[in-house]
Amino acid sequence: MRKILYYLGICMFLACQDIPEGYLFVENAGYDPDTLLVKLQLDTASVMVANPDWEKYYNDWENYKDYGYPTIESWMEFLHDIGVYEEIESKGPDKDRSRYDIPWVSTQIQGVEGTNPIFVTISNVTTDTGDVDKLLENITVRSDGTFTIPCRHDIPVGRYKISLNFRGPGHEAAFEDIFTVIVK
Incomplete structure (x- = not known):
């Protein structure tokens, strides 16, 4: 009996050595949208438009x-006194981004689940006309796969394809060209 228990203990010990720690599910991993448009020159110009x-x-x-x-002129004067004018100022689309230094941020990756901690790293970047080193100096990736680029940067114009590596306890997965950053 003692030999049987000893034999079962050894078998269980050896069997447990083959089971990896934790889990990492990435079958449906992806971004929606899978592209981040980043401007090199911010459009902060304001224009007057019809109210x-x-x-x-x-x-x-x-x-x-x-x-x-009694007259339309007196009515117009009243409207101007309460702040209603014929035209209003329309801010440039990047005025608030420039004023508050708001970074360019992507959506987080979807379809990745696993045992924490999950580490996300950029494994490769390819580009058609840009500078990979400048992009890598300015971009960060969070643990949820969200990319962040500072509001003001010196990344050259181009289309950058980013590959990621996900690593968790006992598991690892790589994705080629999973996200695109377009700098214009």
Whole structure:
């Protein structure tokens, strides 16, 4: 009996040595969207555009003629006094990004599950016309696969394909050209 228990103990010990620690599921790994557009020159110029509310307020004068605004000019003066103008300032699309130094951020990767900690590293970057070293100086990847590039950077214009490596306890997976950064 003692020999049988000894034999079972050795078998269990040897069997347990082949089971990797933790798990890493990456069958459905991917980004949606799988591209991040990054501008080299921010568009912060403001322009004046027609106020969409102006016509509604301007045409409402008829209802207020008897309330101290007998002419359209007096009604327009009232509207200007309360801050309603014919035109309004439209901020450039990157004005807030520039003002608050908001970085360019991708979505996180989807379809990756595993035992923590999961380490994500950039394994390779290819480009058509850009500079890989400059991109690697400016880009970071978080543990959830999110890419971050500073608002102001010196990455040359180009299309950069990024390959990632995921590593967790006992498991590893690599993805070639899984994400694209376009600098324009």
